[in-house]
Structures are given as C-alpha cells and as structure tokens.
Amino acid sequence: MMVMGTTQTTMTSPSSPLLSVRDLNVRIPTPGGELHAVRGVSFDVAPGEVLGLVGESGSGKSVTLRALLGLHRAPIKMSGEVHYGGANLLSMPDRALRSVRGGQISMIFQEPMTALNPVLSVGEQITENLREHRNLKGKAAQDRAAELLDLTGIPSPRARLADYPHQFSGGMRQRAMIAIALASEPKLLLADEPTTALDVTIQDQILRLLLKLVGELHMSVILVTHDLGVVAQTCDRVAVMYGGRLMETAGVGELFARPKHAYTHGLLGSLPGSGSHSSNHRRPLTPIPGGPPDLRALPQGCTFAPRCTYATGECRFSEPPLVEVAPGHASACLHHDRLSVLEVSV
Amino acid sequence: MHSSYVIRRLLQIIPLFLAVMVLIFVLVHLIPGDPVSAQLGDRATPDIVARANRELGLDKPLPVQFALFVNQTLHGNLGESINLKVPVMRLVAERLPVTLFLTTYAAVLGVLMAVPLAVLAAVRRNTWVDGLIRGAFQFGLSLPVFYVALQLLSLLGARLGWFPIGGYGEGFGGHLYALFLPALALGLNLAAILLRTLRSSVIEVLSAEYVEFARAKGLRTRVIMTRHVLRNAMIGTVTLLGLNIGALIGGAVITETVFAIPGVGRLMVDAIFGRDYPVVQGLTLVFAMLVSLVFLATDLLHARLDPRAEVA
Ligand SMILES: Nc1ncnc2c1ncn2[C@@H]1O[C@H](COP(=O)(O)OP(=O)(O)OP(=O)(O)O)[C@@H](O)[C@H]1O
Ligand SMILES: [Mg+2]
Numbered sequence: 001m002m003v004m005g006t007t008q009t010t011m012t013s014p015s016s017p018l019l020s021v022r023d024l025n026v027r028i029p030t031p032g033g034e035l036h037a038v039r040g041v042s043f044d045v046a047p048g049e050v051l052g053l054v055g056e057s058g059s060g061k062s063v064t065l066r067a068l069l070g071l072h073r074a075p076i077k078m079s080g081e082v083h084y085g086g087a088n089l090l091s092m093p094d095r096a097l098r099s100v101r102g103g104q105i106s107m108i109f110q111e112p113m114t115a116l117n118p119v120l121s122v123g124e125q126i127t128e129n130l131r132e133h134r135n136l137k138g139k140a141a142q143d144r145a146a147e148l149l150d151l152t153g154i155p156s157p158r159a160r161l162a163d164y165p166h167q168f169s170g171g172m173r174q175r176a177m178i179a180i181a182l183a184s185e186p187k188l189l190l191a192d193e194p195t196t197a198l199d200v201t202i203q204d205q206i207l208r209l210l211l212k213l214v215g216e217l218h219m220s221v222i223l224v225t226h227d228l229g230v231v232a233q234t235c236d237r238v239a240v241m242y243g244g245r246l247m248e249t250a251g252v253g254e255l256f257a258r259p260k261h262a263y264t265h266g267l268l269g270s271l272p273g274s275g276s277h278s279s280n281h282r283r284p285l286t287p288i289p290g291g292p293p294d295l296r297a298l299p300q301g302c303t304f305a306p307r308c309t310y311a312t313g314e315c316r317f318s319e320p321p322l323v324e325v326a327p328g329h330a331s332a333c334l335h336h337d338r339l340s341v342l343e344v345s346v
Numbered sequence: 347m348h349s350s351y352v353i354r355r356l357l358q359i360i361p362l363f364l365a366v367m368v369l370i371f372v373l374v375h376l377i378p379g380d381p382v383s384a385q386l387g388d389r390a391t392p393d394i395v396a397r398a399n400r401e402l403g404l405d406k407p408l409p410v411q412f413a414l415f416v417n418q419t420l421h422g423n424l425g426e427s428i429n430l431k432v433p434v435m436r437l438v439a440e441r442l443p444v445t446l447f448l449t450t451y452a453a454v455l456g457v458l459m460a461v462p463l464a465v466l467a468a469v470r471r472n473t474w475v476d477g478l479i480r481g482a483f484q485f486g487l488s489l490p491v492f493y494v495a496l497q498l499l500s501l502l503g504a505r506l507g508w509f510p511i512g513g514y515g516e517g518f519g520g521h522l523y524a525l526f527l528p529a530l531a532l533g534l535n536l537a538a539i540l541l542r543t544l545r546s547s548v549i550e551v552l553s554a555e556y557v558e559f560a561r562a563k564g565l566r567t568r569v570i571m572t573r574h575v576l577r578n579a580m581i582g583t584v585t586l587l588g589l590n591i592g593a594l595i596g597g598a599v600i601t602e603t604v605f606a607i608p609g610v611g612r613l614m615v616d617a618i619f620g621r622d623y624p625v626v627q628g629l630t631l632v633f634a635m636l637v638s639l640v641f642l643a644t645d646l647l648h649a650r651l652d653p654r655a656e657v658a
Contacts, residue, residue, distance in 0.1 A: 119577050
C-alpha cells in the first residue's frame with residue numbers, strides 16, 4: 001500500500017505522465033465561510049490517455065479543471081502542483097502560463113451558448129487562437145479556421161466563419177467550440193461535460209467527433225461527465241470525485257468490474273448490467289440516498305460516511321487517504337475489500 | 347450590418363421630422379406677441395404692420411402658411427432672419443460647426459475619461475481605487491455642470507491664464523485649445539454618467555463564461571479587456587451615450603451662453619430674445635434633425651457592436 005503523496009507517482013503507466021497533479025487544493029471564500037472545493041487531489045494523465053472525471057453535482061469537478069489552468073482568480077486560493085512539461089503551472093509567470101493555456105492545454109466548456117462571445121464572429125474567435133499560439137494571421141489564419149470548422153463537420157465552413165454564435169444551432173456551436181479548442185493542436189484537452197447542454201440526439205455525435213479528433217491528434221483528455229455509459233465507452237481510466245476529493249481511480253474495466261470504494265459501489269450498484277462496460281446505454285449516476293456534504297463545514301472523517309451503508313466508527317474518525325489497493329487501482333475507502341461483489345459482475 | 351436596416355432606420359426619421367415641423371409651426375404661432383410689432387416697435391401704424399405682415403406672408407391662412415413653410419424647408423430654405431437680414435441657412439452653416447465641434451470634443455473627452463476609469467474601477471472593485479473613482483465622480487455629478495465650468499474658468503482661465511475664458515479660436519488646434527475648458531466641464535459630467543453604467547456592465551461581463559473561455563485560450567489581458575469585455579460592456583452604454591450627446595446638443599443653448607461660444611445655441615438665444623421667428627423655427631428644426639441623427643448613429647453603432655440587435 002502506498003500513500004498518494006507529492007513524491008511518488010503510483011497510478012499510471014511507466015511512460016512519464018503528460019500532466020501530473022499533486023495535492024491540489026482550491027479554497028473559495030464565501031459569505032458563509034471558506035468553501036474548500038478541491039481537497040488534496042492528485043492524479044496523472046498519460047500521453048494519449050482519456051481520463052474520465054465523474055462525481056455528483058457539486059463534487060468539485062469543474063473547479064478542479066479550472067485550477068489545472070490556474071484560471072481561478074483572487075480571492076479564490078489555489079495551492080499544490082500541476083506539473084506539465086517540467087514546470088509547475090501554478091507557480092509559473094503569467095506570460096509562460098498564457099502560452100500553455102489554449103496552446104498546450106485547451107478547455108471546452110459545457111454550455112457553448114455562454115462560452116462563445118456573442119459579439120465576435122465564429123471566425124474571429126478561432127483566428128484569435130491561431131494568432132496567439134500559431135502566429136497565423138490574415139489569409140493563412142482564415143484558411144486554417146475554415147479547415148478547422150470543416151474538420152468538426154460544419155458544412156460550407158468558409159461562409160460560416162463570418163457568422164455569429166447566435167446564428168449557429170446548439171450542436172454547431174459546440175462543434176465551433178471544439179474547433180477553437182483544437183485550433184492550436186494542444187497536447188491535452190480539458191472537456192467539462194461537453195455534451196450535457198446539447199439535444200440528446202446529437203450528444204453521441206458530438207462526443208464521437210470529439211474523440212475521433214482527439215485520437216487523430218494524439219491528444220490526452222480529461223473528460224468530465226455525469227454519464228457512466230459515456231465513461232465506459234470512451235475513457236481509459238476513471239477518477240471518481242466526491243466532496244472535493246478523489247475517492248477512487250482505476251482503469252475503466254477494473255472500476256466497473258471491481259469498484260473499491262463504497263461510493264463508487266453505490267453509484268454502480270443499482271444499475272442493471274452495470275458490470276459490463278460494453279453496454280451502449282447512457283447511465284446517469286444513480287442517486288444515492290442523502291445529499292453531498294457541505295464543503296464549508298465538512299464532517300470529520302470520510303465525507304461519504306454519513307450516506308454510506310458500510311461506514312463504521314473508524315470511518316468517522318479520520319479521512320482515509322487515497323492509496324493503491326491493487327495495481328493501478330487506488331481507493332480512499334477503509335472497507336474496499338468488504339464491498340459485496342456486484343451481482344451482475346459475478 | 348445590412349443596408350436594409352440602415353435604410354429602414356433612415357426612413358423612420360421622416361415622420362419624426364414632419365411631426366417636428368408641425369410642432370414648431372404651432373408653437374411659433376402660439377407664442378404671444380408678433381414679430382412685426384416686436385420689430386417695428388410701438389410707433390408702427392396698423393397700416394405699416396399690415397404691409398410688413400403681407401411681405402412676410404403672415405396674412406395668409408395658417409394651413410397655407412404651413413404648406414409654404416414645409417415646401418421651403420424641403421428645399422433647404424429656412425427663410426431669412428428678420429433681424430440680421432440674411433438667410434437662416436447661412437447662419438446655420440456658420441454657427442453649426444462650432445456647436446458640433448464642442449459637442450464632439452466633450453463626448454470624446456467624456457468617453458476617454460469614463461472607459462479606462464470604469465474598467466479600472468471594475469477590475470479593482472470594492473477596493474480603495476474603486477471607491478476613490480466612484481466617490482470622485484459621484485461628487486462631481488452632484489455639482490451642477492456650470493458650477494464646475496465656472497470654477498475651471500476662474501482657476502485655469504482667469505487666475506492661471508492657461509486657457510482663454512471664451513471664444514472659439516482659429517484653426518483646429520486653436521479650437522481644441524479655446525474650447526478645452528467648456529469641453530472638459532461637459533465631458534466630466536458625461537464621464538460621471540457613463541462611469542456608473544459602464545462599471546457595472548464591465549463587472550457583469552467579467553464574470554461571463556466567454557471571458558473565462560478567453561482566458562483559457564491564453565489571450566493576453568489587454569486583448570481580453572478590449573475585444574471581449576469592453577465590446578460587450580459598451581453595448582448597454584452606447585445608448586446612454588447617445589441620449590446624453592442628444593442632451594448636450596440641446597444644452598448648447600446654455601453652454602454657449604455661459605462660455606460665450608458663437609455656436610447655434612448662442613444664435614438661438616439671441617433669436618429668441620429678438621423674436622426672430624424664422625431663425626427660431628429653422629434652428630429648432632436643425633436641433634431636431636441633429637438629435638435624431640445622433641440617435642440614429644447610436645442605433646447603428648449599437649447594431650454594429652451587437653450582432654443580435656438587428657434581428658429584433
Ligand atoms: N465561484 C464560486 N463561488 C462560490 N462557490 C463556488 C464557486 N465555484 C464553485 N463553487 C462551489 O464549489 C463546489 C464545487 O463546484 P463545481 O462546479 O466544481 O462542481 P461540479 O462537480 O463541476 O458540479 P456539476 O456536475 O454540477 O458541474 C460547489 O459546492 C460549488 O457551489
Ligand atoms: Mg461542473
């Protein structure tokens with residue numbers, strides 16, 4: 001058993017990780033007290049890997065993603081390390097950080113309507129990225145922008161460059177956002193629920209497009225989603241988040257077959273056919289009785305204990321660390337070996 | 347921006363213009379006293395008055411007078427000044443540039459002060475910088491423009507002698523110099539009005555997700571501020587700016603009197619006191635025209651800034 005700390009990297013393949021996050025903390029001052037939204041999160045992303053980040057609403061997924069690019073502004077406090085290309089993004093000078101943002105690591109937001117600037121044409125919003133990170137201007141930038149729109153499957157792309165976001169349909173807006181994010185051919189894509197705001201009928205389309213492009217460009221992805229079906233289909237590894245902490249990380253097949261955290265177990269538990277990750281049906285996270293913890297006044301011990309059927313006195317005493325419980329499989333559950341095997345996976 | 351939109355907006359000015367003509371005509375004829383006796387004084391015999399009235403066309407029935415008025419106006423003829431004996435159009439051509447210069451000057455100074463300070467106050471919101479900027483302008487707004495103007499005049503003009511205390515100057519540079527104090531006083535007032543709205547829209551826009559996206563794209567702060575933040579924040583502010591430029595034009599009557607500036611505002615005051623009806627009528631039309639052009643320009647600028655506006 002190894003404690004996840006700042007010195008060892010335990011959960012990934014032998015090749016050196018593309019991104020390495022250590023003891024990430026985000027504290028948000030609010031009128032009702034400090035909200036500790038991300039608490040000591042550590043994980044790695046290997047080159048070419050698709051990492052799923054799942055968890056209930058309010059578990060800190062979006063706050064984590066934003067912190068990876070140092071996007072939180074005062075008075076929000078970020079601490080810890082985000083190693084990329086041999087440097088810590090959280091202690092990098094602004095100038096250097098800017099070349100990583102959008103250039104090396106791109107982000108896609110959940111709601112393309114609000115994330116695209118309503119007063120700039122789609123073309124302008126793509127070319128400003130090309131100008132910043134690829135030093136492309138004028139005609140060359142226009143050509144590349146049209147090419148990118150074409151890649152994302154927007155018909156007559158050259159004509160659509162002059163259009164404004166409100167002239168695009170929801171699906172097209174998200175395609176445009178993907179085009180913007182991929183414009184500078186980054187190494188890592190942070191995708192925060194890229195399809196939830198879309199019509200169900202096009203969610204699959206967009207997700208498939210995204211993963212196809214990511215594969216072609218040999219990019220890594222952190223994919224935030226509520227949808228376990230999506231995770232099963234698209235991710236290599238999964239990190240389960242709860243109350244601002246990672247509860248479990250494992251390869252996707254391993255996690256679905258042998259969850260090692262009572263919380264993950266609960267999420268998967270009542271799903272018919274949840275043991276097989278080949279299922280093509282979308283699976284929203286199963287509601288577990290009770291609600292998420294108040295991040296301003298966390299209970300002592302495991303934050304999931306109040307809702308956990310396995311919880312014992314020990315769980316309420318101190319918060320269990322995320323430790324490796326099997327090769328490539330880490331859990332922060334004291335009772336990871338006591339969890340009943342899921343029926344369906346037998 | 348589609349040209350059809352511009353044309354549609356231009357056509358909307360026509361009925362407005364007609365309404366203004368009716369209004370002017372009616373008002374002028376409701377004003378007690380008549381120009382002829384005002385001009386000729388008490389000694390005029392009824393005979394002389396009647397002849398003068400005939401010469402000026404004032405003996406014809408009102409509808410006929412109105413038709414003549416409209417016809418003339420449409421031909422660019424605003425009549426002749428009773429007192430100065432020159433075409434009103436020539437007076438307008440002489441004096442209007444002065445008023446336009448002052449108005450534009452004040453608006454430019456106002457915007458140049460409001461924009462950077464509003465952005466600074468918004469970025470540093472709820473700090474002492476924000477408090478200082480807001481406090482200073484709130485205080486400035488509570489003082490009448492003419493008090494501020496007179497203080498500026500007496501300090502920078504009369505006492506220190508840095509600026510002239512009246513007149514229009516020669517040439518572009520001369521105008522800039524001579525009109526600096528009045529433009530500054532008007533500009534400060536305009537800046538104070540714009541600052542409040544602009545500050546709160548910048549604050550609102552700063553928290554918009556597209557600004558977060560722009561930051562995630564690695565754009566430099568200056569680009570984010572100008573392209574993404576200000577452009578959106580200005581949308582709500584241009585309308586306010588337009589309204590206030592309209593008010594500045596209307597206010598020229600007072601401004602130009604206080605500062606002894608030879609613009610159309612000053613001309614209007616002289617015409618009113620001299621019961622120079624053709625000049626009053628003509629200038630009122632010119633003012634109405636100017637204000638509607640400013641509003642038109644505002645709308646076009648608004649549509650320019652906000653691509654969604656045209657759809658509505
Ligand atoms: N700017 C902020 N100010 C105050 N609280 C915030 C802010 N941003 C996030 N939070 C809080 O931090 C916690 C984590 O939020 P986060 O958005 O990361 O959740 P999430 O896991 O992405 O949820 P969802 O699935 O609904 O998107 C929540 O309790 C949220 O209310
Ligand atoms: Mg979220």
